[in-house]
Amino acid sequence: MKGRQGERVRLYVRGTVLGYKRSKSNQYPNTSLVQIEGVNTKEEVAWYAGKRMAYIYKAKVKRNGSLYRCIWGKVTRPHGNTGVVRAKFKSNLPPKAMGMRVRVFMYPSSI
Amino acid sequence: MAPTMVKKPRVTRNPDLVRGVGKFSRSQMYHKRGLWAIKAKNGGVFPHHDPKAVAPTPAEKAPKFYPADDVKKPLVNKRKHKPTKLRASITPGTVLIVLAGRFKGKRVVFLKQLSSGLLLVTGPFKINGVPLRRVNQSYVIATATKADVSSVNVEKFDDKYFSKEAAKKNKKGEGEFFEAEKDEKNALPQGKKDDQKAVDAPLIKAIEGVADLKSYLASRFSLKSGMKPHELIY
Numbered sequence: 001m002k003g004r005q006g007e008r009v010r011l012y013v014r015g016t017v018l019g020y021k022r023s024k025s026n027q028y029p030n031t032s033l034v035q036i037e038g039v040n041t042k043e044e045v046a047w048y049a050g051k052r053m054a055y056i057y058k059a060k061v062k063r064n065g066s067l068y069r070c071i072w073g074k075v076t077r078p079h080g081n082t083g084v085v086r087a088k089f090k091s092n093l094p095p096k097a098m099g100m101r102v103r104v105f106m107y108p109s110s111i
Numbered sequence: 112m113a114p115t116m117v118k119k120p121r122v123t124r125n126p127d128l129v130r131g132v133g134k135f136s137r138s139q140m141y142h143k144r145g146l147w148a149i150k151a152k153n154g155g156v157f158p159h160h161d162p163k164a165v166a167p168t169p170a171e172k173a174p175k176f177y178p179a180d181d182v183k184k185p186l187v188n189k190r191k192h193k194p195t196k197l198r199a200s201i202t203p204g205t206v207l208i209v210l211a212g213r214f215k216g217k218r219v220v221f222l223k224q225l226s227s228g229l230l231l232v233t234g235p236f237k238i239n240g241v242p243l244r245r246v247n248q249s250y251v252i253a254t255a256t257k258a259d260v261s262s263v264n265v266e267k268f269d270d271k272y273f274s275k276e277a278a279k280k281n282k283k284g285e286g287e288f289f290e291a292e293k294d295e296k297n298a299l300p301q302g303k304k305d306d307q308k309a310v311d312a313p314l315i316k317a318i319e320g321v322a323d324l325k326s327y328l329a330s331r332f333s334l335k336s337g338m339k340p341h342e343l344i345y
Contacts (some may be wrong), residue, residue, distance in 0.1 A: 009216035009333035013340060038339040047341035105211045106340055108249035111200065 012103035013037055013052065021079070021096050029092045031076070034085045037105055045078035045085055053087060053104045055097055066106060075104065156297060195228025200253040203262040207232065208252040208332045208345065214241050214330035220258050220314065227270045235311035238318070238328045243307055245273055247251035254345045267306075 014037045021031040034053070039045055055071045063069065073089030087102075124143050125133040133142060150157055201207070205221045207230070219241050222231045230248055236240030318324045334340065 007216070007331055007333075011210055011215050011332070013333060013334065038337075044339075044341050059321065064181075072325050105210065107254065109210060109252050110198070111252050111345060 012054075012105045013048075015085075015104045016101040017055070017093060017097045017102055018084065018102055020093075030088065032073075032087050032089065032093045032097075033079055034075070034087045034102055034104070036075075036083065036085055039083040039085070041083055042078040044083060045075075048075045048085060048104060049077065050094050050108060051075050051104055052107060053089075053102050054091055055089065055100070055102050056099075057097070134227060194226075195224070195248065198253060201230070201248070202250075202257070204257045206254045206258060206328065207246070207251065208245060209241075210252060210255060211250045212246075214244075216333055217241050218254070218328050218330065218332060219246075220260065220318075220328070221253075222260060222263065222265045222310070223268075225268070225270050229321075230272070231265060231268055233307070233310055233314070234328070235318070236307050237311060238325060239317060240244050243268065243303075243310060245270075252345050256324070256327070258314070258321070259317040260314060262317060263310055265310065269340040323326050 013054060016035045016037075018033040018035050020027040020029045021033060036045075039048065052072060052074050055073065057069055057071075058067050059069050060067070065104060070092060071089050071093060073087050073093075076086045076088050078084070079086045125135050125140055127258045128134050133140075140148070146157070152158075201221055201224075203221060203223055207219050207221050209215055209217050209219055209232075217234070217239050219234055219239070219262045221234060222243075223243065225231055226249070227243040227245075229241065232241070232246050236242050257291065315325075318328065
């Protein structure tokens with residue numbers, strides 16, 4: 001995505017896709033669960049509410065000049081007590097995304 | 112008649128107790144409005160004015176074309192956006208961190224909020240390469256650091272200053288106009304360069320007066336391992 005040289009600045013927090021929102025034997029793929037690095041309580045999640053996130057993956061064919069593709073989404077609410085977060089994406093995440101990296105950006109910012 | 116001035120909105124002398132229920136009765140309102148005084152002045156009868164003679168409007172001809180299908184008129188929409196509220200943490204001179212776009216991570220000085228709600232911001236250009244630019248409030252983190260912008264005059268900048276040039280009509284010879292268009296697009300008009308220098312010169316002097324502020328603005332913000340944005344104080 002970044003063809004240019006220069007300082008690499010990371011302005012996103014790393015996150016991991018844990019899976020879909022689910023009960024024991026049913027899953028609801030329109031909402032994904034994401035573990036954000038460094039966030040361990042439901043109070044800490046408040047800062048991240050509404051922040052946008054992107055699931056970035058590679059494809060074999062170039063589209064719009066790049067092999068990288070992205071699904072945008074946002075943090076919707078905390079999930080449970082220990083910092084896991086629910087997220088909704090523009091289109092549902094594919095199952096191969098489970099366990100993969102997601103970038104949680106710091107915008108829209110309210111600081 | 113005298114030329115019509117702006118009409119004052121008619122205020123009602125009958126406040127609502129509850130929606131649909133006024134405080135005063137009909138007879139009380141008659142007294143409040145002074146209709147009795149107007150009648151008394153006019154000899155017991157309410158004054159009646161004959162309608163002004165109006166020049167007869169010429170008879171309208173039937174239009175010679177009716178559209179085949181009825182065209183629906185879009186509904187009137189008079190809603191106006193409220194002006195974007197500027198966060199309390201952002202005041203002129205605040206150093207902001209840009210979170211997205213070409214200049215992500217750059218620390219930049221806030222100058223003023225434009226009428227569209229966007230923030231006018233400058234690097235300054237000599238320090239970190241960010242020109243006079245507009246940025247949205249949501250894509251920015253305000254730090255606690257402030258630079259002194261009292262010596263900078265930003266009156267002349269508004270949203271129109273940043274609008275794109277209207278696409279010129281070019282129907283001339285194809286070969287020629289391709290090259291000419293490219294040159295025009297790339298060159299920044301000298302006026303804008305001068306504006307940048309005019310804004311930056313006093314600003315850079317003020318920045319150099321503060322220890323480390325120049326190198327602070329030249330550096331970029333980045334999250335490192337172990338940094339938690341929700342715990343950082345900016």
